[in-house]
Amino acid sequence: MNFSNFLLMRHEILLLGIILLLIIAEIFINKNKKSSIVHLAIFLFGIHTIIGFFTIEEGSLFGGMFHTNGLIHFFKNVLNIGVFILLLQSADWLQEKIVKENRGTEFFVLLFSSLLGMYFMISSGDFLMFYLGLELSTLPVAALASYETTKRKSSEAGIKLILSAALASGVSLFGISMLYATSGSIYFNDIIEVITPTNLTLLGIVLFFAGLAFKISLVPFHFWTADVYEGAPISVASYLSVISKGAAVFILMILLFTVLKPLMHIWENVIYIIAIATMFIGNLFALRQQNMKRFLAFSSIAQAGFILLGLISGDQLGTATVVYFVMIYVFSNLAAFGVVQAISLQTGKEKMNDYEGLYRSNPNLSLVMMLALFSLAGIPPVAGFFGKFFLFTAAASKGYYLLVFLAVVNVTISLYYYLLVIRAMFLRKSDSPIPFFKSKLYMRLGLLITVIGILVIGLYSPIYEYIFELSKNLY
């Protein structure tokens, strides 16, 4: 091992550097220009995102604890783009609320630490690294969830998240210890060779799965989701629903498709049942939500259920479709959360009823929201349609037609509640609509990137082809 090998960890090292730089910068920043920390953070992270696109070699470090390949690298970039958009969208909120209370730097440090944890989690080559990554990615978010200290709901969200997360990760750790007990190793490569469907292994897998299912908010581990999303600041809720969920899906996929591949005939049944339960419960609960954040929470639960349809195929097609869908989901959901954020920041309104007549007063915001919702609902020609169609193709390729049928039933149910928002914005007129306002530059830039993503990713097929090629490397 020589020094240049560390370049495999370029993402991690750079992000760590940014965290340290921000902490140092905090000391030197003039008290009157406190908000410049926001500009600095966005600037640094933007550069980090761009550098991330330079190719990187495949390889592993620390005797296999950390490894990376094209797909993992690509996924880190997706997470980067997501966080970058999120930073743009939350810049106004940070400047107006958080920086004034002198807590700006901490926000970035916590957020980036969590992202760092995700990097390690998806790059992990053994369960120890995986667990460290999982914890590092979860704990800072709990602090972030209760960031609006003056709001009771925010503190409540933090407590709920940390308690549930602690329990989930404890259960997960217990499962890992059982896997260690049966296989005698925590390295993925060793486990693949010796894993057999004994009772202890299965129990271990189920417990371990529960930990990740909590992060993805699969039914029945979803109870924290709506409350935490509602209470947490919108930036944090959108981080939880997009970045955190995406990373967890990705590592779950890698573990299922590589380490647990020999037991596929067992876990595919688990995925099958959980997929159905997650889709139905997420969708049916979303029907009656009035608060936009709760609404998006249940919608994101349902979306997680759709993702499982890609997981169940267990091959290259499944990998490619899941990564593709998650990528689209990042853009779509961030667009939706971005609009909610923009409106909440200007008016403090978060109810669906408040959106009535929005098109007539704020046409651009409504159009962004419409595109986002169409993408989530899977309506062509926006990207979400392609993501969902390919996920269903992946499931159908293994003959799960009944599952696909139930999924399309759910697509129709979900269309209903997405149309409810569109109904409020476009069809209804209101006596006191949200007045016209112009968002600040960062917010508009953030929404613009999401819209471009939603429109381009689906129609421009080379993106999918690129992901498909990368997916070969997983095996």
Place this chain on the structure above:
Amino acid sequence: MDILSLFIIVPLLTVLALVFAKGLKQSRIISMIGSIVQLGMAINLVFAYFKERTVNDQIMVFTKDLVWFKQFNIHYNIGVDGISVALLLLTAIVVLAGVFISWKMKELPKEFFISLIVLSVGVYGFFISIDLFTMFVFFEIAVIPMYLLIGIWGSGPREYSAMKLTLMLMGASAVLLVGILGIYFNSGADGGALTFNILEIAQVNIPFEAQKLFFPLVFIGFAVIGALFPFHTWSPDGHASAPTAVSMLHAGVLMKLGGYGVFRVAMYLLPEGALHWTDFFLILAATGVVYGAFSAIKQTDLKYINAYASVSHLGLVLFALLMLNKTAWNGAIIQSLSHGLLTAMFFALIGMIYGRTHTRNINKLGGMMKILPFIGAIYVITGLAYLGLPGFSGFVAEMNIFVGGFQHPDMFHRVLTVLAVSSIVVTAVYILRLVGKIMMGPLETNGVENLPKATWYEKTGILLLLIPVVGIGVAPLWLSDMIMESIQPFIQGLL
């Protein structure tokens, strides 16, 4: 640029231009120019098609094939045969007429025309697609603007109707998706690569078990938009609430997607499945024909009458398709065209009457012929064409359908055909009663003697639709020729 892609590009450019338009005047001018160009292209296509046919005997002509998603073997693959050409022409006519009828759209005119044109993009794309995936994409693009069109510009219980229509149609398309995936994964049954290409799949012998399983999914997926009983309930509510141009476009064009899809996808690709299921669906279609006609008798709202009449007449299309012979299929296609034009005319006339009298209740209308001679006269003509009077397109279509129906010698088909034929009598009842009551009857409401006469744009819209109706009726041969030879390859698997 190939001749067919323009059918998608021109409306998209129109939409782009509309985005920058301001106010009603600019919007309608842009839409009109775009639609006229489109109609010109459609007419040109008819001539180009006849010319091409003399040298090219492929199933589809003017094809263009671009790889889209190569891992799934998804192509942007387009081409037309005589049937698609005819339906493209129909679409272009109805869209242009719809633009004229919406000349005075007051509320959010720009958005209205954008939605209308986007809808037409979906329809054009659907009719020229050879690739199942592309076809499905366009199918959904055609459906979703309906929600906004009915929801924003509709009347009555517009939110309810819009939601009901969208959910039922999207639900159907979701079922269709499963069927399409089923076809796709069985398209390699002969050892070839999986494909979405309709023409290639047709050469594959899909196992009977799969055909039996997926035929009903594909059939229902398409037939819901063709108002198959008992999935027709979105149609009366949707049509009644929709603004005039949208009713025209929807009943005139969008509902044709159903019959076209059944014929192009379900029956062509899954012929054994079709033979297996035909009796069951035939009963449903015949029920729809009779049920729609009787429901129309009982209605008092003009739009509901027409909507149920559409259920009945489009039931005939499905009925004819399920007869599985060439004559009936020929009738089905002509019926699609004829109904598209006639129902669009009806909805346009109803819109004009409603715009002047502010009621669609037939009990409150009467003697319109005296105060609105142009509208009244056209209404009578449309009504007569609708009930299948010789000399109009409706006659040619129904004639073919019933002759095709009677070609089956067995009891089951005979009984159903007789039932379906009887619907003509019922149609005559409600059409004649309607004409007698609201056109000829005594003046009902006071103070309506001075209603404004039909304006130039209304007349243009109506004449656009009337000319082809008479054209088909008087000289059906050119159309029949075009359709008949195109039906041949599609029906071969079924005989």
